[in-house]
Amino acid sequence: MGCIYRFLAGTAAISMVAGSVFAGGARAAPAEQLSCEVSSGRDLERAAPEQVGLDSGLLADALTFASGRNRLNVQVFRHNCLIGEGPTNDETGNVAWNIWSATKSVVSLLAGIAWDQGKLDLEAPIDRYLPPGLGDEKHRSITVENLLTESSGLAADILTEGITGVIPIDPNGAVQALGVPLNNPPGSVFSYSERDVDLLAYVIELAMGEPLQQFAQRELFDPLGIERGDYYWARDRAGHTYGYAHLMIPPNDFAKLGLLVSNNGRWGTQQLVSETYLRMARQPSPANKCFGYLLWIGLGCEESQDFQPADVYFMVGLGMQNVFIVPSLDLTVVWTGLFGSVSNQGIEEALADTTELAHEFFRRLFAAFQDPLVPDPGPYVEPPLRADSSRSVDTNLLMAVFGIGPAAYPGCDVFSCLNYPLAPPFADTAPGCVIQACLGPDPRTPGIR
Template identity: 35%
Template sequence: MPLASSSKGVASVAIGRAITLGYFGLDDPLGKFFPQADAEHAGLTVRQVLNQTTGLRFTWAADIAGIATDEVLQALRTPPAYTPGTTFQYAQAVLALLPKIVEITTGLDFQDFVQRELMGPLGIDRDHWVWLRDRSGNTAVNGGLAMRADDLARLGLLLLHEGRWGDAQLIDPDYLRQARQPTEANGGYGFLFWLNAGASYKTATVPTAKVFDHPMFPGAPRDLYAFVGALGQFNVVIPSRDMVIVRLGVPGGIDTANVQTSLAAESNPDNKEFVRRVVAAVTDVPGEPVDDPYRYGDTFGPIIGGLDDLAFWVDPEHTAEILFGVGPYAPSNCNVLSCNGKLLPQDIFTAMLDSTAQIVTALLGLGHGPR
């Protein structure tokens, strides 16, 4: 099942594995790995990429344009909009820097590293997951992973057990402790995990971010944290309840008067109520105070409420720079027709070959079934 943005949570665990093995650190600057970066980008840290506070300018159109070119090159040329560490933005393309850092420091393709160091030790076969790439071969950690529900639950159990699997400590517990800490920029977000820790949380950008003045999952324990993907792809970990909840699929219904809230999984009250009911079904521990997720009436408003929203969605100037390789923030050797010395048809063929091979391998492995 495609995980959408729950892929980000899996990526965070993989980064935790690389850090545990000593390949790099949370506060290492990007300039350590990308010597071509200018001063503004070189000073950003791995931590800021993980908690989405790089401050780099984000729009959906520009980030999607990066998929058609090279997300790593785009991220290193994206202009700053905020002081690093001060503002949460649910960005996409900048996350491509994370798997690239793993590749630079380990000498392995990111997906090979993930299988060898994370999935394999958990007993997850390579034919149980598919991870797509962008045009230039960068793994799409922002949303390109598909895997089985039972395998996703294994990742949840790894987190529940503080990074330990059997006799092996795969993830340093200190990494997970920090990954679950909210920032001043967002009380509901850690290292690509959504958190129930904050008294409020800032949402994804659909089309603009909102701050809702209540915990993300009302009526659920505050130590809850989760991978969250569009339409309701969840891997929820609740240490105080010794509980992992996996939910994959589409929404049970769409509120036509509040479409964005229904589609943005972290804000859909149906998902919150689902988690609340599962938690409430555990009766051998003291329950949480009853809270109705529907009473808050969270809403994003119309998808395009005016010219400002339209400009944000389209972002014509920055998007054109990326696609055509012109302007101060466009990589000089990359545009939609030719990137990194390769023409568009070559890259499309390579990407299709890679994704097809993964999908066929996964389909051939379907007979293995859930364990």
């Protein structure tokens, strides 16, 4: 997934400071532009595109293009001002929507808050937080930072790990993680694992001494004006929140999370997440130069050497649930939908590769800037088809849920798990919430009302 966003291929690092020097020589400082304040209310501050340096007609073209590619909700912000919306935003903005792996970035924010409060040591082995006797010595030596950087060493297969969350039979995600074999020493190799983040969510709970969602609501969601009834965040059958996915949140609330990150953790007068933590979160990790603390980053990505912006980073979810942040342009784009890339190599490749859609959208968006800050990289050129082993099913990881095989944790299966009481499958599911979205007239159905 490190090469997902080659959409910016062919551009160069960007600077927005007055008197910046671009490829064509020195340019005068841009005219003063409007800035907006973030808001915990339902209506975010808006501005005309021209007030922040974009052409409204060209921006509308970019939004129309995105809408035609299954982008059901698109929000473009510059200087915190909402300047562009997709044509179906009114219908989709308040509907709770599964942001899939972008949930991981929300867990990273919670880890940052816990670290800021001195209750979570990122360098500590999780042994410090786990109950005595849970997991062996090698698993307990995994550090919090290993989990944040997806370098725990655990065997991983995202398809297999996701199946038992979509069909909610997982007895206890954290305990299951502690049964997964270690393929590599912790910290040495990047391996995109769902169980890593389930384990991290559990560690945060233990460090804070309260359920993850209770902590998240008080410390993160409430200050942003995200109400408890807005969203549904799935739990496993032991009652622990999934960290890897399954936060169903309305795009209008998702946008607030994106703006919080783009404002370096500050929301109005409150510093919800420290700038220090977010600076660390955006740094390339030793095991993967494209990945920080559950955030994907552009600088130094080995698979996109033809584009290395100084500061691009993003949240990534299956089906292209994304927040893109370009600090040097003071630009934040939030979109949700159902895939949308096209490929000459078949439907499977179009679903797996999100590069083409993002490339073509951002070509159009950058063309809307009144000053040509980003050169046009040209039409998308599809790379050769490459085999992707992550699309297979790891039977060991799948059977472990039933207490069978080398990846099973002793005494934990779909019928019982250690001393944790297990709820029936679907017992936690909110009314109207099915896999991707929460819909329906039931007043208990999550969403902004």
